Amino acid sequence: MDEKELNFLKELTDAKGVPGNEGQVRNVFEKYARQSTENISYDGLGSVIAKHVGAQEGPKVLFASHLDEVGFMVTKISEEGFLKFTPLGGWWANVMLAQQVEITTADNTIIHGVIGCKPPHVLTKEVREKAYDIQEMFIDIGASSKEEASSWGVKPGDMVTPYTEFRRLNGSKFLLAKAWDNRIGTAVTLKVLEQLVNEGHPNKIFAVGNVQEEVGLRGAKTATHLADPDIAFALDTGTAGDTPGMTEKEADSKLGKGPQIIIYDASMVAHKGLRDFVIQVAEEMNIPYQLTVIPGGGTDAGSQHVTRNGLPALAVTVATRYLHSHTSIIHEDDYLNTVKLMTEVVKRLDSETAKKIILQ
DSSP, X not given: OOHHHHHHHHHHHHSOOBTXXXXXXXXXXXXXXXXXXXXXXXXXXXXXXXXXXXXXXXXXEEEEEEOOOOEEEEEEEOTTSOEEEXXXXXXXXXXXXXXXXXXXXXTOOEEEEEEEOXXXXXXXXXXXXXXXXGGGOEEEOSOSSHHHHHHTTOOTTOEEEXXXXXXXXXXXXXXXXXXXXXXXXXXXXXXXHHHHHHHOOSSEEEEEEESXXXXXXXXXXXXXXXXXXXXXXXXXXXXXXXXXXXXXXXXXXXXXSOOEEEEEETTEEOOHHHHHHHHHHHHHTTOOOEEEEETTOOOTHHHHTTSTTOOOEEEEEEEEBSTTSSOEEEEHHHHHHHHHHHHHHHHTOOHHHHHHHHTO
8 A cells, every 4th residue: 555545544534523523524525536526415414425427327326434433522611621521422431541632622723632530549449340430531631720721712512532643553554543433434435436437337326425323323314315326335344353352253353354244233134135246246356355243233234224215235344443442453455455346346236237136
C-alpha cells in the first residue's frame, strides 16, 4: 500500500463523527465520491448517496458503510469544570478510563481531555473488582471552573471522540487507528465506487455513507428507502478472534485471512442466494474469505433487508481487533481484498444475474 492510500485512510480515521454529528466524515466521503460522480444526494438524516449509472436497464445495486463512530456527548459541566458525558454507541467501561479524548465545540475548536474517575486507593474492594460505572466517570479538560470551561466554548451537546494517532505498527501490515469501525468500510465503499466508474459496470450503483448506525442502524433505513435498490450490501467491520484467550466459539476470524462474509448476526440471516453468489466470486477470483457468525451484533444490512417490501442484502466486513474502544487494528490485506471482491461482485450483477439471486 503506497503513501497516497495510507493518507486516504488516515484522513478518514482522523475525521471526527459520532452518531448525529457525522459532518466531518461526510465531507471526506463527498470529497472522494465527487472524483467519481457528481450525482450526490442526501436523505433527511444526513446520509450521503453517490449514484453512477453504468447501464440504464441494469439492476440497482447499493453498497454502504456507516460514517459514525462510537463516542460520547457532553451532558453537563460541573461547577469545578469537569465534564459529564453519555456514551453514543456500545461502550465497555473497562476500556474507557484514563483514555484521552477530544471535544469538538460549536465553532470546531478542539479541546483535549482525559476520562477520569475516583482513584482506586479510595474505592472499596467490591467496586475495584468490577467494571467502573460509566455514570461516575468524567472528562478532565484542565479547567478550574464551569465558567472557564464555558469560556473555551464547551457546552452540553458537544461531540466527544477518542484521541488516537494513526500508524502502521512497526513496519508490519497491521494498521492502528481510532474509528476503523467504520472508516474502513467507508474506505472500501469509496474505492469500489472509484474502480467501478473507471472499469465500467452493468447496473446502477449507489455508494452510500449512512449515519447513526451505532445507535440503531438508523441511517440505513432512510438511505436505503430513498435509493430503493434491488440488492444491497453493508460494508463494515467484524470481530477478530485471533488474540490471546479468544475461542472459536466466541470469534473465529483472523486478521489477514480475507474479508468476512456474515452468514448470521443479531440483525439478520444472510440472503442465501446473495451469500452463495459472493462466495462463488471469491473462489473464482482466488480471494481469501472467512464465513462468520456474529450473534452479539449487527450491521446496516439488518435495516437494508427489510426496507420497503424487502430485498436481498449481505454484510461483508473487515476483521478488526479491539472494536468499540479508543484504538483498533486491521490488516491491510483484508482491506485490499475486500475492495477487490466487492468490485468484482458488483461488476457481475447484471440484470439476469440479479434476477436469479432475487428469486432464490
